[in-house]
Amino acid sequence: AESVLVSQQSHEELCKLLALNKAAAAHEQKLVVVSVSPQSRASLAARCKLGLLETAQKLTMFLKSLGVHYVFDTTFSRNFSLLESQQEFVRRFHKQADDKKALPMLASACPGWICYAEKTHGSFIIPHISTTKSPQQVMGSLVKGYFAEQKHLPPDRIYHVTVMPCYDKKLEASRPDFFNQEYQTRDVDCVITTGEVLKLLEQEGVSLADVDPAPLDTLLGGAAEELSTHPGGGSGGFLEHIFRHSAQELFGIHVDSIHYKPLKNKDFQEVTLERDGEVLLHFALAYGFRNIQNLVQKLKRGKCPYHYVEVMACPSGCLNGGGQIKLEGESSKEELQKVERLYESLRAEMPGENQAVRELYQHWLGGWGSERAQQVLHTQYHAVERANSALNIKW
Ligand code: SF4
DSSP states (O other): OHHHHHHTOSHHHHHHHHHHHHHSOGGGOOEEEEEEOHHHHHHHHHHHTOOHHHHHHHHHHHHHHHTOOEEEETHHHHHHHHHHHHHHHHHHHHHTTTOTTSSSEEOOSOHHHHHHIIIIIHHHHGGGBOOBOOHHHHHHHIIIIIIHHHTTOOGGGEEEEEEESOTHHHHHHTOGGGEETTTTEESSOEEEEHHHHHHHHHHTTOOGGGSOOOOEEOTTSSEEOSOEEOSSTTTTOHHHHHHHHHHHHHHOOOOOSOOOEEOSSTTEEEEEEEETTEEEEEEEEEESHHHHHHHHHHHHTTOOOOSEEEEESSTTOGGGOTTSOOOTTOOHHHHHHHHHHHHTTSEEOOGGGOHHHHHHHHHTSSSTTOHHHHHHHBOOOOOOOGGGTTTTOOO
C-alpha cells in the first residue's frame, strides 16, 4: 500500500488533478495549494541562473498559470518545527536523570533516517527520536487545518502538494500518522521533487527566466514581500537553533557564533558549550549512512556522548538531496557550493521573531506549549519487525 501511495505522487499526478479540476463543477473543484521548500528553490535558482526571490516569484506565476490557487513557502512551517524541537529538547534535558532514553534527542526532519531507524533499529532508537513533525508535515497540518478553516472548506476539498529535495518525502507524506481518518485525506496529498518541477517546466515548454513574477502567498493572507531563512545550514538549522536556545534557557549563556569541530569527516561534526572546563552541552551533526551507522553503534554500546544529534540521511544534507537538479557541466562539488551560496544569501530570521507564527500559536494553537500545539505539531514512530525490514532501505 505504501508503494502505491508513493507512486501516486508525481508531477503527472498533479497534472491529472489540475485537468480534472478544470473540468469539474465549481462545488466539486479542489483548492490546489503548493508549498515549496527553500532547498528546492535554491536548486532551481542555481539551474535557471536566477536570484532566490525571482525564482520563488516566477515559480509562483508558473504554477498559478497551470491552475494552482496558492503557493506557500515551507520556511514558514519550519519556524514551528524549530520552536517545538527547542522546547522538546529542554523538556528531555530536565528528564534525563529519571529517563535514560530522554537523551540524546535525535532529529526527526529526515524521513530517510526515520525509515531506516524504524526498520533496522526499531524499539531501541525510537524513544530517542524527537516527536516534532518535520517542516513538510507541519505545513500539512497548517494547510489542512488552519488554512482550510479560513477558507471554510473541509480538509478533503484542499489538494496539498509540496516541492521537496528528495524522494523520501513522498514516503513521509504517505505515513498513516499523517492521514486524516475523519475526512479520508492526507495532510500532504502529493510530493514532487525539484527535478520533477523542472520536468513540468520542460513539459509545458516554459523557461522560468521568461515567466513574469507573481508574489508568494502567506498562510495568514496577503503576499510575502521577501524571503528569509534560518541560520545553521541547508538541512534546516535544527542543531544551531536548539543549541542557542538551550544554552540561554538552561545555563543563561548567550551564544553568538557556533564553532563546529569536524571529527572523521565534514559530515560528522561536534559543537560543545563549556563553562570552567565543564561540558554543559555536547551536540553533533551526523549526515550520510556511514556516520549514522557509527552513531547508532555508539548508542547501542551506551557510549554516545551527545545531548542532541542532527541526523540526516544524505551526505552534505538536504541541499544535496536525491531529488535536486543536476547542474549541467558542473562537478558535484561545484554544484553543491553554488546551491549552498544561494541558499545562505537570504536574511536569517529567528523563529520566535516571526509575528505570523506568534499569532498562530496564540489564536489557533491555544498558546505556546498548549495541549493542542502538542497534538497538531508532534507525531509518533513505529518499530517495524526485522522480518520485513529489508524492504525499502535504499542505502
Ligand atoms: Fe531528504 Fe536527504 Fe534531506 Fe533526508 S537529508 S530529508 S533524505 S534530502
